[in-house]
Amino acid sequence: MRCLALVQAWGGRGGPVWFLTRCNNPTLRQRIQAAGAEFLSLAPDASAHLDKESTLTLLAELKAAYVILDGYDFDSDYQRAVRAGGCRLLVIDDTVRLAHYDADILLNQNLGATQLKYDCNPETAVLLGPEYALLRREFIFWRSRLHTVPETARKILVTLGGSDPDNVTLKVIQALRRLETSRLHIRVVAGPANPHIDELRDASAVFPGRLELLTAVADMAPLMAWADLAVTAAGSTCWELACLGLPAVSLVIAANQRALAGELGAAGVVFNLGWHAEVSVERLANSVDALLFSSFRRLRMSQRGRALVDGKGVERVVSALLNRASMQAA
Numbered sequence: 387m388r389c390l391a392l393v394q395a396w397g398g399r400g401g402p403v404w405f406l407t408r409c410n411n412p413t414l415r416q417r418i419q420a421a422g423a424e425f426l427s428l429a430p431d432a433s434a435h436l437d438k439e440s441t442l443t444l445l446a447e448l449k450a451a452y453v454i455l456d457g458y459d460f461d462s463d464y465q466r467a468v469r470a471g472g473c474r475l476l477v478i479d480d481t482v483r484l485a486h487y488d489a490d491i492l493l494n495q496n497l498g499a500t501q502l503k504y505d506c507n508p509e510t511a512v513l514l515g516p517e518y519a520l521l522r523r524e525f526i527f528w529r530s531r532l533h534t535v536p537e538t539a540r541k542i543l544v545t546l547g548g549s550d551p552d553n554v555t556l557k558v559i560q561a562l563r564r565l566e567t568s569r570l571h572i573r574v575v576a577g578p579a580n581p582h583i584d585e586l587r588d589a590s591a592v593f594p595g596r597l598e599l600l601t602a603v604a605d606m607a608p609l610m611a612w613a614d615l616a617v618t619a620a621g622s623t624c625w626e627l628a629c630l631g632l633p634a635v636s637l638v639i640a641a642n643q644r645a646l647a648g649e650l651g652a653a654g655v656v657f658n659l660g661w662h663a664e665v666s667v668e669r670l671a672n673s674v675d676a677l678l679f680s681s682f683r684r685l686r687m688s689q690r691g692r693a694l695v696d697g698k699g700v701e702r703v704v705s706a707l708l709n710r711a712s713m714q715a716a
Contacts, residue, residue, distance in 0.1 A: 413602075437459070453475050486506070519629070546618070552663070633688055635670070657677060
């Protein structure tokens with residue numbers, strides 16, 4: 387999703403965009419193509435070595451000027467190989483996982499990024515912190531419509547990512563059953579790769595007329611603008627919620643979300659419950675219930691989120707890409 391934000395913001399200003407990926411989900415492919423990028427498939431089961439070789443071959447054929455690497459499989463050797471092939475390189479990183487980064491630009495949009503120590507080349511431009519948060523244009527549009535904070539929250543949005551392999555969404559539905567739901571309106575978004583759709587449909591049936599299970603959502607921003615409160619995974623969705631000023635209860639559903647969840651919780655942007663398996667249904671229900679009736683806490687979370695993420699991060703990153711290209715061409 388954050389790479390799609392870059393595709394949108396790039397808008398052909400520096401030429402065409404190709405999206406190289408192992409993911410062949412048809413819904414995601416359609417979104418990538420709709421954003422203006424050409425979709426190119428890599429072998430889903432290729433080794434890291436074969437992946438690198440096939441990527442370098444494609445880059446040489448495409449004569450790409452810039453490469454953006456976003457993923458945990460790209461090591462320093464991979465980065466050096468891309469640059470040795472004549473491409474400028476932007477590396478997106480969430481943790482200091484490598485001893486050295488060989489890139490023209492290094493980006494970490496997370497809250498604690500400015501405290502991290504990266505070993506880079508002297509000429510590397512380092513972009514750190516939420517001012518560079520990569521948000522798609524729909525969130526920037528909806529940000530201009532100020533989010534209101536009602537005295538009592540009644541509209542709840544549940545979003546646990548594109549796949550949710552551990553079916554945390556079901557636990558959230560079970561928790562919401564424990565609340566006084568007669569006045570609640572709940573919308574649950576199940577991503578395109580969620581393997582538990584049938585089970586979620588069955589669980590949703592206990593909320594006739596009050597819970598909508600949405601399975602083909604192309605634009606999350608209007609749903610976030612509609613809601614009073616979100617229950618979310620502690621991934622990049624948190625930046626979108628913060629930008630729109632939507633308070634949220636967050637659950638960590640992947641190891642790489644722990645740091646972000648802790649930082650956003652400490653900053654008062656979300657109410658972080660931590661690792662999903664260690665959160666009981668009762669505790670989750672009580673946490674949501676407490677926020678439903680505390681407009682003061684929700685208002686404070688909303689204000690802090692909007693102050694943290696202004697929605698202009700993607701334009702700052704694109705400007706850095708263009709500036710570096712012009713400097714090197716001069």
